[in-house]
Amino acid sequence: MTVAPDSLAAALTATSVAVAAAVLLSAFWDRGAGARRVAGRAATALLCLLTAVAAAGIWVNRQVDTWTSWSALLGRDPAADATAPAAGPGGGRVVTLTVAGAASGLTLHVAAYLPAAYDRQPTERFPVVEALHGYPGSPAAWLNRLAAARHLDQEISAGRMAPTVVLFPPQTPSPLLDTECTNLVHGPQAETFLTVDVPAAAAAQLRVRTDRAGWGLIGYSAGGYCATNLALRHPDRYAAAASLSGYADPGITVGDGSEHTLNDDRWRLRHLPPPAVALYLSSGRADRKAHHDTETLRCLARAPLAVTTAYVDGGGHSMSVWEAAEDPAFDWLSGWLGRPVAAT
Incomplete structure (x- = not known):
């Protein structure tokens, strides 16, 4: 069964992914050296930011029910x-x-x-x-x-x-x-x-x-x-x-x-x-x-x-x-x- 974007399961999943991204950022912060370290930090920091924003958006959507299906979110199903x-x-x-x-x-x-x-x-x-x-x-x-x-x-x-x-x-x-x-x-x-x-x-x-x-x-x-x-x-x-x-x-x-x-x-x-x-x-x-x-x-x-x-x-x-x-x-x-x- 598909998890709807306004469901508690979607909100908890998004939050878990955001937390995992933060842990990944901490783990990879000092990995590598030189350009590789800079690239690793940038990539994991971006991932952390995107997952946090996504989690926040899903929690807000859960409160107001703007989008109740993924197809509606993508604009394919206005009904x-x-x-x-x-x-x-x-x-x-x-x-x-x-x-x-x-x-x-x-x-x-x-x-x-x-x-x-x-x-x-x-x-x-x-x-x-x-x-x-x-x-x-x-x-x-x-x-x-x-x-x-x-x-x-x-x-x-x-x-x-x-x-x-x-x-x-x-x-x-x-x-x-x-x-x-x-x-x-x-x-x-x-x-x-x-x-x-x-x-x-x-x-x-x-x-x-x-x-x-x-x-x-x-x-x-x-x-x-x-x-x-x-x-x-x-x-x-x-x-x-x-x-x-x-x-x-x-x-x-x-x-x-x-x-x-x-x-x-x-x-x-x-x-x-x-x-x-x-x-x-x-x-x-x-x-x-x-x-x-x-x-x-x-x-x-x-x-x-x-x-x-x-x-x-x-x-x-x-x-x-x-x-x-x-x-x-x-x-x-x-x-x-x-x-x-x-x-x-």
């Missing part, structure tokens, strides 16, 4: 990051959709969590939440590091959340390109993919509600910004959005200056009529940027925009904070979204 493990026995299941984006021009794979009721109630259509990942990262982080399928099974089984389809789309076609879910000038049209192509594909391939009351967004870090920004920009598509440690602006150059205007949530709330959507803004109190932006958006909000805030004591910008905030955020979203309805 690999969307491949998701199945949910637990008796719960929901995870499938993968192919979204050929007619509007955006992007063809990407999207993991989809289907609640147990999806199979038990074949005559119903279900509400949908699009779950957006951070940068660097991939949809796999929701299913691996944040164990979203397990959390959804738990909240739905406890009755705190209605049976809901949750989609995990990529916000970028390239792990090294941060789109912040915007339409980049001369770049990927991520906003169009997420707000037009993904809903169209879900409606064509799954039994889901197609009205705005049945659609919401959630995201962490960059995905948190994506969730609030897309909800404010597309109130005709989404009824509610939850942000876990998100920001008020994209922090990148979109190419048309909109990072300072239409794609800056503070600017929108100051200069445009507020839309009739609901926002759930959560962050760790020690996460200065996210906490500050959350408070700013709360203060700028006015009817008919509804804002709920929640804070994790201590906690910085980390997966542990987002997992702690995950259940309340999904439950809150479910309270704002419509329930499953009879299919017509």
Whole structure:
């Protein structure tokens, strides 16, 4: 079985190789003489540096799940990051959709969590939440590091959340390109993919509600910004959005200056009529940027925009904070979204 680049085995192996390289450097430091000694030292020092960098990179990748397969790392399999493990026995299941984006021009794979009721109630259509990942990262982080399928099974089984389809789309076609879910000038049209192509594909391939009351967004870090920004920009598509440690602006150059205007949530709330959507803004109190932006958006909000805030004591910008905030955020979203309805 192939060891994945985000696995514990890969991280431990890389660390062991780095340690071995350091030992080799020590052993060969005084070997030989003259040019041979210089060449030996240079070669072993370079090996030591490369293995240390590789080990550090694999440990970081393990935290954010940017690359979940070696083929994805080499750029040969852009769909690999969307491949998701199945949910637990008796719960929901995870499938993968192919979204050929007619509007955006992007063809990407999207993991989809289907609640147990999806199979038990074949005559119903279900509400949908699009779950957006951070940068660097991939949809796999929701299913691996944040164990979203397990959390959804738990909240739905406890009755705190209605049976809901949750989609995990990529916000970028390239792990090294941060789109912040915007339409980049001369770049990927991520906003169009997420707000037009993904809903169209879900409606064509799954039994889901197609009205705005049945659609919401959630995201962490960059995905948190994506969730609030897309909800404010597309109130005709989404009824509610939850942000876990998100920001008020994209922090990148979109190419048309909109990072300072239409794609800056503070600017929108100051200069445009507020839309009739609901926002759930959560962050760790020690996460200065996210906490500050959350408070700013709360203060700028006015009817008919509804804002709920929640804070994790201590906690910085980390997966542990987002997992702690995950259940309340999904439950809150479910309270704002419509329930499953009879299919017509």
